[in-house]
Amino acid sequence: MHEDVLLRTREGAVLRATLNRPAKRNALNGAVFGALEELIADCAVDPSLRAVVLSGAGGHFCAGLDLTELAEGEAALARNHRMGAILAGLSGLPQVVIAQVSGAAHAGGLGLACAADLVFASADARFAAPETRRGLVAAQILPWIARRTGRSEAARLVLQAHVIGAAEAWRIGLVHGVAEDADALASLVGQVLADVLQGAPEALAETKALLCALGPIVPDGYAEAGAQSFAKSAAGSEATEGIAAFREKRPPSWTTH
Template identity: 65%
Template sequence: MSQAEPPVLVQREGPVVHVTLNRPARRNAIGGGMGEALDELLDELRGHATARIVVLRGAGGHFCAGLDLTEVVAGTPEERLAAMQLRNRRLGARYAEISALPQVVIAAVEGAAHAGGLGFLCSADIAFATADARFAAPEARRGLVPAQILPWLARRMGRPNAARMVLEGGVITAEEAVRRGLVHEVAPDRAGLDALVAASIAQLLEGAPGALAETKKLLAALGPLSPEGYAEAGAQAFGRTAAGPEAAEGIAAFREKRKPSWALG
């Protein structure tokens, strides 16, 4: 990807909007203006009169590897803490805005769907994956907390499965993701994934757009995603851990491809 390419690509095909996270060199990690580009797109989609379906993918064979941990926040410790809290707070709001879109959102997952990428996956209404897709919530292994993705994982997978995923932090396969309720169906390859998406689009277009939008509102009305105040508490917790010594060691270990100092064995 050249520097001139935008971090989010948008292609419209009639009532379907194809959205591609476009930082393939970073496995589409959230950074480099991606969040801001998504915010602009979400503002547009909320008032879009003809768009009925949004398909979310990642470029280069990966979905999204979460927040870009290589981006360094400058300033004093207090300024860095505030910036990290703001970044995490905005990430949680972004997931809520994806979920609240009047359009039906389909996540089409290849490769890595890790950490913050799981929030995109779980805030979508329907999720498909290729057989080689891999899923992980490794924040605790980096000295961080899965602040904003945890409620979405719990809603999609159920609390016991979400707890296991965020506490163990290991990678699970696409087959296991189906068993745990993280994705709806798995295809053998990209062609099969495209076929699943196309079949779902065909069925969704049989539904009246207003009725589908109202149905999404009813699904949301079944219960809140998390208790009042959780998102802010999550942002505060993320900021504290991200500014602490465990995150410094965990992120360094991740970059250096070694185990952090607290890992045993």
């Protein structure tokens, strides 16, 4: 079990799951992957649960992969496969999954938000897919961004790799609503939950199943191609330089050419 990195609070038919590595802006590491996998497995077999709210502790949603634990080779391949499976698992849950986003939702954190059914953000939320600036690729999160924003805006996010605010995220369809601050966001999510819980439990689950039946978010073969691509980039010299530059708070060498 990984209770320390993912806090769970049950409120009747609602489960609140809070990523809990605030000192790391809730960055994803092996323990968080394991906790999310356990969460998905438990929710998938709990018909009494009707909604899951995913958030982050300490003022941030999730800053993406913990680069201090970046793996290479087969380990990078396996971790990227796990990321893809977690995104698909969240999306495929019979419950309504709501992302409650404050602060950073970057890289894998952006992927988690996009895999949710509904996303609401506070005005201080910031969204980015900065992988290319680290010498990496936005592999498994890309289909989920495209699902949420459309291919054109997804292309801009992963190629320009810039940070956008909550208002811009709402404009491009990445989030469903923006609240002024954390308290207002909690109130907004509460209102949405009240609406969701007006729905009949089996009807909600069947509706989720029909949404999934509209077609796969991730094309056949993409998960493997994405994992291979990420592993290749993680083992390359650009990732070595990009991650070093990120840690040292300096521009990577390629920006000076």
